[in-house]
Amino acid sequence: MSLVSGPGRAGETSGSLPDELQLTIEPHVRYIQSLDSRRDELEYWLTEHLRLNGLYWGLMALHLMGRPDALPRDETINFVLSCQHENGGFGAAPGHDAHMLYTVSAVQILAMIDALDELERRGKGRALVGSYIAGLQNTRTGTFAGDEFGEEDTRFLYGALNALSLLHMMDAVNVNKAVDYIVSCANFDGGYGVSPGAESHSGQIFTCLAALSIAKRIDLVDVDKLGRWLSERQVECGGLNGRPEKAEDVCYSWWVASSLAMIGRLHWIDGDKLKEFILRCQVCSVSADNSTEINARQDTKMGGFADRPGDMVDVFHTAFGLGGLSLLSFPDLEEVDPV
Amino acid sequence: MGPKIKAQPQAVAEPAIPVEYRTVKDKLEAEYLESRPYEVLKAKKGFGGMSAAEKSAYANYIFLETGVWKNWAASQQKDFWALVEKQKIPLPLPKPQPLGKDFRGRDLETYTPQEYQEYQKKQTRLRQLEAESKRWREIHIDGDERIEEFEEEESQEVEKQRRKEIGDLRGKAMGRYESDPTWDDVKPIPQDDGEGALAQIAYTDEYSEAMGYLRAIMAANEHTPRVLGLTEHIIGMNAAHYTVWLYRASTLFALNSSIAEELKWLNEVALVNQKNYQIWHHRQLLIDQLYTTISSSPSDLEELAKSELDFMMQMFAEDSKNYHVWSYRQYLVRKLDLFSSAPELASVEALLREDVRNNSAWSHRFFIVFSNPSYCTPTSKATEPDPAIPAIVIDRELNFAKAATFEAPQNQSPWNYLRGVLRKADRKLSTEEEFASQFVQDLEEDTVDIKSSHALDFLADVWEETGEVKKADRALTLLGDTFDRVRKNYWEWRRKALKKD
Numbered sequence: 001m002s003l004v005s006g007p008g009r010a011g012e013t014s015g016s017l018p019d020e021l022q023l024t025i026e027p028h029v030r031y032i033q034s035l036d037s038r039r040d041e042l043e044y045w046l047t048e049h050l051r052l053n054g055l056y057w058g059l060m061a062l063h064l065m066g067r068p069d070a071l072p073r074d075e076t077i078n079f080v081l082s083c084q085h086e087n088g089g090f091g092a093a094p095g096h097d098a099h100m101l102y103t104v105s106a107v108q109i110l111a112m113i114d115a116l117d118e119l120e121r122r123g124k125g126r127a128l129v130g131s132y133i134a135g136l137q138n139t140r141t142g143t144f145a146g147d148e149f150g151e152e153d154t155r156f157l158y159g160a161l162n163a164l165s166l167l168h169m170m171d172a173v174n175v176n177k178a179v180d181y182i183v184s185c186a187n188f189d190g191g192y193g194v195s196p197g198a199e200s201h202s203g204q205i206f207t208c209l210a211a212l213s214i215a216k217r218i219d220l221v222d223v224d225k226l227g228r229w230l231s232e233r234q235v236e237c238g239g240l241n242g243r244p245e246k247a248e249d250v251c252y253s254w255w256v257a258s259s260l261a262m263i264g265r266l267h268w269i270d271g272d273k274l275k276e277f278i279l280r281c282q283v284c285s286v287s288a289d290n291s292t293e294i295n296a297r298q299d300t301k302m303g304g305f306a307d308r309p310g311d312m313v314d315v316f317h318t319a320f321g322l323g324g325l326s327l328l329s330f331p332d333l334e335e336v337d338p339v
Numbered sequence: 340m341g342p343k344i345k346a347q348p349q350a351v352a353e354p355a356i357p358v359e360y361r362t363v364k365d366k367l368e369a370e371y372l373e374s375r376p377y378e379v380l381k382a383k384k385g386f387g388g389m390s391a392a393e394k395s396a397y398a399n400y401i402f403l404e405t406g407v408w409k410n411w412a413a414s415q416q417k418d419f420w421a422l423v424e425k426q427k428i429p430l431p432l433p434k435p436q437p438l439g440k441d442f443r444g445r446d447l448e449t450y451t452p453q454e455y456q457e458y459q460k461k462q463t464r465l466r467q468l469e470a471e472s473k474r475w476r477e478i479h480i481d482g483d484e485r486i487e488e489f490e491e492e493e494s495q496e497v498e499k500q501r502r503k504e505i506g507d508l509r510g511k512a513m514g515r516y517e518s519d520p521t522w523d524d525v526k527p528i529p530q531d532d533g534e535g536a537l538a539q540i541a542y543t544d545e546y547s548e549a550m551g552y553l554r555a556i557m558a559a560n561e562h563t564p565r566v567l568g569l570t571e572h573i574i575g576m577n578a579a580h581y582t583v584w585l586y587r588a589s590t591l592f593a594l595n596s597s598i599a600e601e602l603k604w605l606n607e608v609a610l611v612n613q614k615n616y617q618i619w620h621h622r623q624l625l626i627d628q629l630y631t632t633i634s635s636s637p638s639d640l641e642e643l644a645k646s647e648l649d650f651m652m653q654m655f656a657e658d659s660k661n662y663h664v665w666s667y668r669q670y671l672v673r674k675l676d677l678f679s680s681a682p683e684l685a686s687v688e689a690l691l692r693e694d695v696r697n698n699s700a701w702s703h704r705f706f707i708v709f710s711n712p713s714y715c716t717p718t719s720k721a722t723e724p725d726p727a728i729p730a731i732v733i734d735r736e737l738n739f740a741k742a743a744t745f746e747a748p749q750n751q752s753p754w755n756y757l758r759g760v761l762r763k764a765d766r767k768l769s770t771e772e773e774f775a776s777q778f779v780q781d782l783e784e785d786t787v788d789i790k791s792s793h794a795l796d797f798l799a800d801v802w803e804e805t806g807e808v809k810k811a812d813r814a815l816t817l818l819g820d821t822f823d824r825v826r827k828n829y830w831e832w833r834r835k836a837l838k839k840d
């Protein structure tokens with residue numbers, strides 16, 4: 001399964017924006033479907049280490065657009081299971097080591113297409129997946145490592161709790177210790193970083209909040225202080241950035257907006273301006289200067305979202321863009337659970 | 340009327356003058372036709388136009404071509420061949436078949452006859468070399484040591500040259516590992532994606548070959564020096580492949596390789612892969628390992644701290660907000676206990692002097708100042724007061740933040756820092772009312788002049804603290820209506836909260 005960037009650049013239709021920014025679903029569905037047919041491109045193998053992750057976000061985008069069936073279910077299950085290792089964990093693609101991130105993606109994918117039973121039927125069993133994840137908890141600090149080499153990141157902690165809750169195996173780990181660890185990542189400015197003392201970062205804030213909400217401990221968050229920091233992420237053009245003084249980016253439409261939603265402060269930012277920004281990051285049609293081989297093969301319009309107007313589209317930002325729009329209750333999109 | 344000119348009997352075979360053919364295809368076509376003179380003659384004159392002798396020769400040619408004579412009685416065949424000889428009928432050549440293409444995709448038929456001859460020579464040479472190389476591999480890998488000794492005179496270098504020549508003749512060089520006899524013992528394992536269209540992954544040849552060898556190496560759990568070369572090669576093509584990094588690390592440690600050398604190499608990789616995080620995790624593993632060997636030598640530790648700082652500053656010169664580098668820096672400060680290190684604080688200050696808006700540097704400063712184990716309460720969180728912090732430190736930090744707000748009043752980082760320090764000190768915001776008021780003139784008037792919306796925000800909090808609700812309300816209204824309209828809803832919410840208090 002592919003993911004990766006391109007083809008097509010966002011917001012380049014004839015140089016100026018359409019009078020009315022609209023969302024047309026079909027090109028975006030086709031964009032996600034097309035990603036897998038791009039195996040002959042350099043980009044494809046350079047991003048192999050993200051494959052399972054990309055599949056998750058691609059599916060997420062399709063679900064948001066109400067088209068969960070647009071990727072073949074059986075092939076998806078086969079591919080996911082082909083990434084599993086003897087220890088229960090999953091790698092990014094066949095032949096890649098097992099890692100927390102991809103194990104979480106695998107569980108999320110199977111849950112999304114209602115196929116967790118396949119772990120029992122054809123995989124190595126639900127319990128083994130759960131114990132692989134549980135085995136990565138640092139029993140001293142409560143946080144989780146990404147793999148046996150021990151890199152730690154609040155992303156892994158969130159992923160672990162997310163996957164375990166989907167597997168109904170939360171009691172396999174010490175949730176209280178994990179919660180304590182997140183609390184220790186809170187910064188003086190109200191945000192959270194990748195580890196205690198690390199700079200506040202929107203993506204890490206999302207993972208910390210999502211983990212706390214899975215653990216039902218959002219009460220530990222100084223929501224007004226955090227909401228203030230998060231709402232300061234909106235910049236003049238309507239987009240959101242990940243840290244102070246950084247450029248706006250569609251992915252933060254998701255990380256920031258869903259974080260604000262989790263603490264009930266989404267209305268603190270200008271939703272209309274954000275919607276407009278996100279819509280300006282989509283590819284409306286194949287632009288003339290982009291007559292690559294791919295486009296020659298595609299006789300129809302292709303969609304996708306980029307990080308900001310004019311950049312290359314990719315599957316991640318497509319999912320984040322759609323996720324952001326869905327949070328802002330955009331018509332035509334399925335409602336999304338911020339966690 | 341002139342004398343009737345009698346038609347000259349048609350010459351059956353053209354005199355053999357050497358002809359220059361443009362292409363090998365032309366030559367083969369010509370040879371084909373030359374071997375069928377009566378066919379050509381019939382096409383020219385029609386069957387009726389041919390003489391009796393010519394007709395007889397034509398019939399014999401047809402017998403030759405179809406091979407019917409094979410079914411005749413022996414005596415009949417004998418007569419037939421006598422006639423063929425007498426009539427000088429050449430054996431008809433088969434119709435020329437397409438010659439195919441060369442490695443460049445050029446049609447071989449478009450070669451000149453000389454070129455084609457050359458080409459065939461090279462093909463012969465290629466097949467010979469391939470056979471020799473195959474034998475070389477059999478002898479050297481399949482491990483019959485007696486033969487190996489016996490053929491010792493043929494070194495790896497000879498075989499390497501042979502493979503190079505094979506590559507030249509094929510028009511496509513062998514891969515780096517396939518062409519290197521020292522890798523002959525490894526049988527590369529191709530990508531196995533299982534079934535299903537979703538999983539087939541195409542690689543460039545170079546990457547794909549290297550990965551094939553790595554899979555084989557990993558399957559054999561080999562940790563030898565050549566693994567370092569192989570993983571370096573792959574990382575050079577794709578630094579984001581975490582499995583490759585992990586295997587490299589375990590090999591380094593198994594070999595007890597020089598960490599200093601590895602760090603030097605890693606610096607180069609990090610500089611060209613700014614966004615990669617595997618590099619930084621790898622670096623942590625190296626430092627953890629190195630630390631165990633030098634932890635008892637203060638001078639070695641100091642030197643390490645210095646060289647790491649130098650390198651990080653090189654990274655910051657490219658991107659002073661690189662999150663991976665800053666996270667690594669926090670790791671290093673903890674690992675080497677650099678909280679009180681003078682160069683550490685000085686370098687953060689230098690970065691902030693360069694760019695006062697660098698939130699990463701502000702964040703790091705807060706970390707080193709307010710987690711310093713030499714005076715902080717170990718359990719104190721970043722968000723709560725710590726009475727153990729000396730007032731001199733608090734005042735130094737307050738002054739530092741305040742000076743920065745004058746430099747960039749509209750930058751949120753020093754304002755956030757200021758609030759963070761006051762919280763640590765458990766001082767009220769109102770202790771800095773006078774300072775913040777310098778950015779706000781004529782609050783109540785129409786001529787209101789605001790140099791920093793953050794100052795106004797700060798003052799709104801001060802006045803909420805001191806119960807001056809009207810002033811706070813005015814400040815929040817101004818923020819939502821004029822100075823920060825994007826977040827109107829936030830300021831409105833603050834105003835409503837004010838009324839509730």
Ligand SMILES: [Zn+2]
Binds near residue numbers: 250251307317
């Ligand atoms: Zn992004």
